[in-house]
Amino acid sequence: MNVTQVYKEKSWTELNANSSWRLFKIMSEFVEGFEALNKIGPCVSIFGSARMKPEHEYYKATVEIAKELTKKGFGVISGGGPGIMEAANKGAKQGKGRSVGLNITLPHEQYPNKYIDRDKLLNFDYFFVRKVMFVKYSQGFVVMPGGLGTMDEFFEAITLIQTGKIIKFPVVLYSSDYWKGLIDWMKTVMHKKHANVSEEDFDLFTMVDTVRGVVDYIEEFYCNKSKIAPNF
Secondary structure (H helix, E strand, O other): OOHHHHHHHOOHHHHOOOHHHHHHHHHHHHHHHHHHHOOOOOEEEEEOOOOOOOOOHHHHHHHHHHHHHHHOOOEEEEOOOOOHHHHHHHHHHHOOOOEEEEEEOOOOOOOOOOOOOHHHEEEEOOHHHHHHHHHHHOOOEEEOOOOHHHHHHHHHHHHHHHOOOOOOOOEEEEOHHHHHHHHHHHHHHHHHHOOOOOHHHHHOOEEEOOHHHHHHHHHHHHOOOOOOOOOO
16 A cells, blocks of 8 residues: 555545544533533542452452542542442442543443442543543543553653643552562663653552552542642
8 A cells, every 4th residue: 555645535634533622522521621620629539340259359459449439539530440440439328428431432341330329420432532521520540451552541640740741649569469560670771771760650559459459549638638639
């Protein structure tokens, strides 16, 4: 295939004819998200694998983390789907707290779970709009074991904090057994071998192994704060 030939056969304008109109859909998702979440109050987002089953230890731990966070006055935000996301909303329900779901339309594995408050379910077509909502309205990220999407959300958060685009908030990795290999690689290869990250960058997050450790870390972060507000 010759790219020049393709370009001549079908103009760039034709290929992108719908791009401008797509902006209205994107704007509508931002407006809907801002309108709904402006009233939500302090929340913690919990991320993790959509494939985790209810019998798994990480699913059970997520339920307990969410429940304990609601006892501290936080609502819980999840990605709205199954697995760890479901566990987060389930724990929020059990704790009688706010249970928010930011669902994404996908060709497989994503459907809203039944533990989301009916008036707090938002559906998105665009990942980047959804991620803005997570970052703007969460007072903390709890990163449970997960896959590529979970890692994306973790690195997005610490990059925005590192670059000063948002205020610092607690980012907690749960289970050193799961995350230690990644963090060790970051320290030995990214930091020591290539100097692509600084020693201070490892202060942007913490790693814990207990439900109590997660809740205590977030609570201590905010114990001396006079107010809690959106991050930007």
